[in-house]
Amino acid sequence: MGGSESRPASAVWQGGWLQNVRHLASPNFGPRPDQACIDLAVIHSISLPPGEYGTGAVQQLFMNQLDWNAHPYYQGIRGLEVSAHFFITRAGEIWQFVDCDARAWHAGASAWRGRERCNDDSIGIELEGLEGLIFEPAQYASLAWLCQALALRYPIAHAAGHEHIAPGRKLDPGAGFDWPRLAGLLAQDQATAGWRLP
Numbered sequence: 001m002g003g004s005e006s007r008p009a010s011a012v013w014q015g016g017w018l019q020n021v022r023h024l025a026s027p028n029f030g031p032r033p034d035q036a037c038i039d040l041a042v043i044h045s046i047s048l049p050p051g052e053y054g055t056g057a058v059q060q061l062f063m064n065q066l067d068w069n070a071h072p073y074y075q076g077i078r079g080l081e082v083s084a085h086f087f088i089t090r091a092g093e094i095w096q097f098v099d100c101d102a103r104a105w106h107a108g109a110s111a112w113r114g115r116e117r118c119n120d121d122s123i124g125i126e127l128e129g130l131e132g133l134i135f136e137p138a139q140y141a142s143l144a145w146l147c148q149a150l151a152l153r154y155p156i157a158h159a160a161g162h163e164h165i166a167p168g169r170k171l172d173p174g175a176g177f178d179w180p181r182l183a184g185l186l187a188q189d190q191a192t193a194g195w196r197l198p
């Protein structure tokens with residue numbers, strides 16, 4: 001399936017769940033603080049095992065269903081309980097794991113636009129990939145579509161990489177992520193044209 005076919009035509013929300021994308025309800029979430037202003041999209045990269053795509057292991061990780069013995073790399077992350085709101089595959093398919101009104105567990109210790117604990121008031125978006133390497137055109141298209149969908153419901157004004165909000169600790173999405181390309185796509189839509197990028 002190509003990226004354009006995998007990207008739904010119109011964004012429809014049902015509560016904090018985006019309709020017409022793939023859903024798996026992760027147990028790894030909690031409430032946001034009262035009156036959290038959800039104004040940041042955090043962009044990550046992930047693949048499991050690292051550099052292997054389409055294995056289903058990322059979905060299993062976010063669902064606490066990964067077999068830790070299935071690959072040597074998993075020994076180093078055994079027991080990890082994490083999630084993101086969204087995961088975008090290499091083909092541009094969008095998966096949602098956590099209600100966007102809830103707090104997903106993707107950022108860890110972090111700070112951006114003068115506020116700490118970015119999980120409190122951000123949306124976490126994982127791109128299937130390996131930090132430092134490039135991403136697929138279909139992923140940029142789906143990411144831009146997702147950002148525009150988010151802008152319909154949340155007052156998002158910033159996007160940043162995990163590497164920016166947790167410098168020295170995290171490296172994703174890395175040098176292979178094309179921020180000017182994302183900026184160009186966001187500039188094409190009035191709802192996202194004002195977002196501030198790193």
Ligand SMILES: [Zn+2]
Binds near residue numbers: 162
């Ligand atoms: Zn990350």
